[in-house]
Amino acid sequence: MEDETPRTDEEIKRAVIDRTREVQLADGDPVSEQLLEDVSVEDGVVTFTVVFDRLNRRLSERLSDQLRGAGLATEGIDHVRIEATDAEAPESGLPVTGVDSLIAIGSAKGGVGKTTITAALARALNESGLDVAVFDANVYAPDIPDLLGAEGPVQNTPSGRPKPIEADGIEVVSLDLIAEDGPVAWRGAMVHDVLKDLLGDATWDDRDVLLVDLPPGIGDAVYTIVQQAPLDGALLVSTPTDAGVRATERTGALFTANDVETIGVVPNMTATGAESSPYEGDGRELEDAINEEAIASIDPVPFDSALRTPTACSFGEDGSPGERAVAALGETVAEFVAGRGGSRAPADAIDLRGLPPETCKRQAITELAVSDGELTLLCRHDPEELRESIEETLASDGKRLDRVDIEDIGQEGWVLELETELLARSEPLA
Incomplete structure (x- = not known):
């Protein structure tokens, strides 16, 4: 047989x-x-x-x-x-999983090249070796897919979660990759729902950084993301004009009011390159005018027609003036990501986050049963309650916890490091 x-x-x-x-x-x-x-x-x-x-x-x-x-x-x-x-979802109104760092790119002023900067920066970061994703938060006029060469439609996982489209190694989610109907007048709760469905529920695949391209203005989409998404930092983009400065300053104030750290101010389309710019000035005064609390000084990005097609750009030393400037911006963002973003959870920890309470306790016990006496757990429920439950179960099996270290890692939950030992027969079980 x-x-x-x-x-x-x-x-x-x-x-x-x-x-x-x-x-x-x-x-x-x-x-x-x-x-x-x-x-x-x-x-x-x-x-x-x-x-x-x-x-x-x-x-x-x-x-x-x-x-x-x-x-x-x-x-x-x-x-x-x-x-x-x-399991990885931080405790926020708009949780995002599968991403180490979440960075918003915004300006209340339209036409400053914010989306072009986002797309070019994504390419530069990807070229430097980071795993990059881009979320197009402009539900009114989504342009990111065209700039990154992303083609839909977005497919769903078996549980109905959107799977990002991959374009040359960059994961992309945009309403433009989903919507097949005409323009929609998005308002209030509708905006929150679509952002949750696309940004919060997307199955981002272990990305080092997710860039969020905010729409111009300070409307529902901007407020939802700035106030509810777990942003690690933000970039402000402005042209060297009075109107650009005033509008971008409002966006910077919104970030500051919601404890979102400004990485830097990006002076864009300045008159510092080989090509003539529609604007005057090199933009070096924009940082002081817009947000003096920015943690890094960003070199101006000159007006450069090459940046209109980011997929054809090369962000090395031999690039055009605009490409070199974006590459330098990428280095600043990568340094920020390395120093501020990333998970604090141990890579070898057993993840109990998101499990129902009893399932969480039972899983911890079964993991201990097959361990070599040492185990690291991640949880969101009360860690002391979980520890007590584990101790009670171990006592009935003639074991005890020899060591328990509990660390609060903020929005990610708690880390429990456990070490057990077998009790001698002469020792009481409780």
């Missing part, structure tokens, strides 16, 4: 998925109901990434138990790990 035992991780994964189809929910199974964002198998460990935010607490706990049972009932599976799709 032919041996039908799964051999490879991929074969085991298919067997696990078949088992999960036997799990009964109110209207179907976890696969057909699109409650599984991902299923992965490696070295006998199956990881279920679950869309818990579509379920109430009771159903969430029940689904976790059933998935654990389905996984352990599959040949080749020794351990089951449950994760949440929004």
